[in-house]
Amino acid sequence: MTELLKIEWLKVKAYRTFWLLSGLFLAIVPLILWSYELILKNSKQIAAFLGAFSFPKAWETSAWIGSAMYPIMGILLIIFLTNENNFRTIRQNIIDGWSRDQYILAKFGVMITMALYMTLVIVASALFFGLRSGQGDPTDGMGMIWLIFVQAMDYLAVALFLGVFMKRAGVAIAIYVMYAYVFEFFISRLIDFKVKAHMGALLPLECTDRMIPGETKLVNELASQGVKPFGQSTLQMIAIGYILLFCFLAYRRLKRSDL
Amino acid sequence: MLSLHQLSKRYGPVQALKGVSFDVPAGSVFGVLGPNGSGKTTLLGIVMDVLKADAGTYAWFGQQPHHSLRRRIGALLETPNFYHYYSAIRNLQIAAAIKQRGHDDIERVLKLCGLWERKDSKFSTYSLGMKQRLAIASALLGNPEVLLLDEPTNGLDPAGIAEIRELIRELGRQGTTVIMASHLLDEVEKVCTHVAILKKGVLLTSGHVDEVLASEDMLEVSAVDNATLEKVLSAMAGLRSIRRHNGGFQVVFENGFSAEALNKHCFEQGVTLNYLALRRKSLEARFIELTN
Numbered sequence: 079m080t081e082l083l084k085i086e087w088l089k090v091k092a093y094r095t096f097w098l099l100s101g102l103f104l105a106i107v108p109l110i111l112w113s114y115e116l117i118l119k120n121s122k123q124i125a126a127f128l129g130a131f132s133f134p135k136a137w138e139t140s141a142w143i144g145s146a147m148y149p150i151m152g153i154l155l156i157i158f159l160t161n162e163n164n165f166r167t168i169r170q171n172i173i174d175g176w177s178r179d180q181y182i183l184a185k186f187g188v189m190i191t192m193a194l195y196m197t198l199v200i201v202a203s204a205l206f207f208g209l210r211s212g213q214g215d216p217t218d219g220m221g222m223i224w225l226i227f228v229q230a231m232d233y234l235a236v237a238l239f240l241g242v243f244m245k246r247a248g249v250a251i252a253i254y255v256m257y258a259y260v261f262e263f264f265i266s267r268l269i270d271f272k273v274k275a276h277m278g279a280l281l282p283l284e285c286t287d288r289m290i291p292g293e294t295k296l297v298n299e300l301a302s303q304g305v306k307p308f309g310q311s312t313l314q315m316i317a318i319g320y321i322l323l324f325c326f327l328a329y330r331r332l333k334r335s336d337l
Numbered sequence: 338m339l340s341l342h343q344l345s346k347r348y349g350p351v352q353a354l355k356g357v358s359f360d361v362p363a364g365s366v367f368g369v370l371g372p373n374g375s376g377k378t379t380l381l382g383i384v385m386d387v388l389k390a391d392a393g394t395y396a397w398f399g400q401q402p403h404h405s406l407r408r409r410i411g412a413l414l415e416t417p418n419f420y421h422y423y424s425a426i427r428n429l430q431i432a433a434a435i436k437q438r439g440h441d442d443i444e445r446v447l448k449l450c451g452l453w454e455r456k457d458s459k460f461s462t463y464s465l466g467m468k469q470r471l472a473i474a475s476a477l478l479g480n481p482e483v484l485l486l487d488e489p490t491n492g493l494d495p496a497g498i499a500e501i502r503e504l505i506r507e508l509g510r511q512g513t514t515v516i517m518a519s520h521l522l523d524e525v526e527k528v529c530t531h532v533a534i535l536k537k538g539v540l541l542t543s544g545h546v547d548e549v550l551a552s553e554d555m556l557e558v559s560a561v562d563n564a565t566l567e568k569v570l571s572a573m574a575g576l577r578s579i580r581r582h583n584g585g586f587q588v589v590f591e592n593g594f595s596a597e598a599l600n601k602h603c604f605e606q607g608v609t610l611n612y613l614a615l616r617r618k619s620l621e622a623r624f625i626e627l628t629n
Contacts, residue, residue, distance in 0.1 A: 085434045093422055161420070169387045170418035170475075174435040177404035178386070337387040 082184035083191065090158070099154040100195065107144045108203045114143055115207060128293065134219025136208030141226045142292025144200045148230060149258045151192050152237035156250045158188065159241030169337045182332050186325065189238055193230040200226050222290070225314065229286035232317045233258070235324035236282055242328040258283055275305040279313060282320045289313035338363040338483060338514045339384060344393035346379050352538050353379040356393070359533050359543040361516055366509040368525035369518040370620075371535035372628055377518040378415050380535070381487050385412055397483075408436045411481035413489060417472035421461040425452055425471050428460060429478060438479035449504070450474040465492035473501065483514045490524060502528055526620040536628045549623065556599055559585025559612040569606045585612055 090096040118125040130139040162168040171181055201223055208216060237254055244250035266278030279288045289310055291298060298307065308316070339361040346354040354376045361367045371377050382388035384395050385407065397406045419428040429443045447453045450470040455463070463471065469492045476484055489505070490498045505515055505528050519525050525532065526546075533543035542549055560566040567586065570579055575591040588599075596615045603610055 085431060088427070088431050088434060089420060092427065093420075095422075165421055166416060166418040167420055169414065170432070171435055172387050172404075173385045173407065173412045173414060173418075174432050174475075175404055175408035175437070176435055180404070334389065336382070336389060 079183065079187055082180060083187045086184050086188050095157060096154065099150055099157075103147055103150045103196070104199055106147050106150070107140075107199050108206065110147065111140055111143055111203050111207055114139070129213070130293075131207045131211035131213070133208050133214030133216050134222070136204050136211065136214070136216075137219050137222035137226075138290060138292060140200050140204035140207065141222060141229070141290045142294075144203060145229055145233075145287070145290065148196060148233040149255055151196055151230070152233050152254055152258070153251050155189060155192060155234055155237040156241040156244075156254060157247055159185065159238065160245065160247035160250060163245050164247070166337075172337060178333050182329050185238070185328075189231070189234045193227055193234055196230040197223065197227045200230075225286075225290055225310075228314060228317050228321075229290060231321050232286045233283065235321040238328050239324040242331050270301070275302050276307045279308050280316060282324075285313050285316040285320065289317060338365075338398065339516065340396045340399075341380075341384070342394045342396075344380065344383060344395065345391050346376075346383060346388065346538075347391055354383075354390075355538040357535070357538070357540045358393075359540060361514065362531065363514055364509075364512050365531045366505065366515045366529045367517065368529035368532040369516065369535065370520070370522065370525060370532055370624060371518075373520065374537075375535040375628075376538040377535060378487055379538075381412075381414055381485060381516070381518055385410075385414060385485065387414065408438075409481055410483045410485055411476035411478065412485040412487075413472045413476045414485075414487050417468040417475075419460045419468070419471065419475075422459065424457045424459055425463075425474075426456050428471070429475055432475045433478055436479055442479050446474040446477045449477065451500070466494060466497055469493055470497070473504075481513070483516065484508060485516045487518045488520070489517060490519070490521060498524070522621045522624055532620070534624065534627055541627045546620075555587055555589050555616045556594070556596055557582065557585055557587050557612065557614045557616055558599065558603070558610055559583075560603070560608050560610050562608065566603065566608050566610075569603055569608050573602065587616070 115131060118128065118130055129135055162171075168181065172178060176184075205216060208214070236257075240250040240254050244253070262281055262283050266281050266284040268278075269280075270276060270278040279285050287294075288298065288308070341360075342358050343356045344354050344358070345352075345356055357376070357380065369377050369380065379388060383390045384397070384402075386402065386404070395402060397410070400406060420431070423431075425447060426443060429447070430440055433440055433443065444453070447456050450473050452467065452470055452474060455467065460468065460471065469489070473486070473489060476486065484505075486505075490501055493501060502524060505517065509515055509528065509530070515528075517525065517529065529546055531543070531545055532549055534541045534549070558566065558570070563585070567579070570576065570586060570588055573590075575594060577589045577591050579586055579588045581587075596613055600610060600613055
């Protein structure tokens with residue numbers, strides 16, 4: 079696995095888009111958290127009521143706000159995958175002596191590494207803003223770190239699926255962004271209110287958005303019309319189910335198809 | 338070196354390969370010929386595992402297909418495939434890493450293919466011919482036992498074509514097995530020791546160049562008295578065909594009748610030849626005859 083990742087590293091280490099997008103993610107997560115902090119500072123009462131940056135809640139706040147930026151890394155993963163298709167380097171990698179399994183494994187490795195990086199950025203931001211607030215104990219609620227990783231993996235799994243099945247980067251990215259930011263929100267609310275309350279949580283990204291709800295929890299509770307929502311562990315299982323499903327579909331496609 | 342057994346492949350309604358079997362002997366320079374769409378690239382794609390056969394098997398080095406065996410093969414399939422945003426050097430570093438070879442061979446292959454001076458330029462800035470050269474350089478990386486080249490002279494200028502031809506010949510002399518698909522027949526004729534000819538996915542013939550062309554030797558003759566000559570020739574046993582050509586005749590015999598024997602026979606029949614030449618039917622003529 080280390081060998082495969084070393085080769086994947088060779089492929090990106092001087093690739094400008096890679097540095098640009100991962101750098102953007104690194105910068106934008108603390109920036110967006112900072113702006114949230116500034117908004118809250120305007121009203122001492124709301125800030126005290128929410129306690130957004132005091133531990134353990136600082137973990138959830140950072141994960142909730144930061145997750146809005148996960149599509150940046152998803153887009154990067156899509157670009158990696160569609161590049162291999164467009165440049166036909168996926169072919170060349172196999173010709174040069176990788177097995178199809180090794181190619182797929184390398185991409186899973188890239189995906190896990192990216193999820194770890196995303197988790198690290200969120201955790202570092204949570205620690206920074208939480209410690210700055212001076213309230214609570216950082217060791218409190220650290221279990222959230224695992225959930226952050228699961229959510230990051232889930233966002234990347236959808237990107238992996240699109241990147242493998244769609245040949246064109248532009249189309250795949252457009253579908254991904256529109257789905258993550260607009261369609262899923264719309265569809266999930268439609269299911270919630272027209273089909274059955276909370277069933278919107280069964281959608282691929284929505285399950286993790288409700289697993290780390292942040293302040294949308296209030297809205298969800300108000301809108302739930304007295305029906306009990308899915309528990310956090312159930313949502314986690316749904317998310318893991320989706321991650322495995324998308325990875326399996328991508329694997330099967332790469333394993334069987336003509337390259 | 339490479340054995341194919343009953344390989345078949347279908348793309349929807351198109352049967353790209355139909356039960357193709359042949360063997361590539363070690364140390365040969367093997368040409369895979371066929372008109373456009375005859376299944377050459379599909380065939381090479383299958384043995385490199387980038388395409389999946391519907392039926393049939395193949396073996397490299399007498400062993401079941403395994404990805405580690407591909408590291409002993411240098412291949413160029415259809416198009417040069419490289420990371421557009423990287424230089425030649427970086428691209429070859431990736432190829433070398435996958436082939437599990439050191440970086441020490443990169444300079445040699447780049448110089449051999451005339452790209453050393455442009456080694457740090459991005460692949461996307463290369464001309465078609467330079468891209469092709471880089472693909473050949475990548476295939477040569479680490480001195481593979483087998484080279485598999487699909488239309489290797491695509492996009493090259495005449496000097497480039499001659500260089501690559503010379504390179505393939507030299508590698509063949511050194512014992513490297515070269516498998517080459519091409520529709521440039523004179524290229525193949527100049528370098529190949531063996532050929533396989535495909536048409537619409539069916540193998541028409543395969544074997545040593547001399548065998549494929551052997552029965553096709555043709556004699557050109559003429560005499561002052563062509564009318565008598567024609568009678569004498571027409572009466573000969575084993576004559577397959579005779580036709581008028583440039584004031585003489587082109588004759589083909591069933592069993593490789595030698596020029597000497599023909600000359601003797603005509604003289605004995607009282608016809609003195611003023612022209613006699615042994616013409617090997619060109620690969621092109623043979624190819625067109627087979628594929629039409």
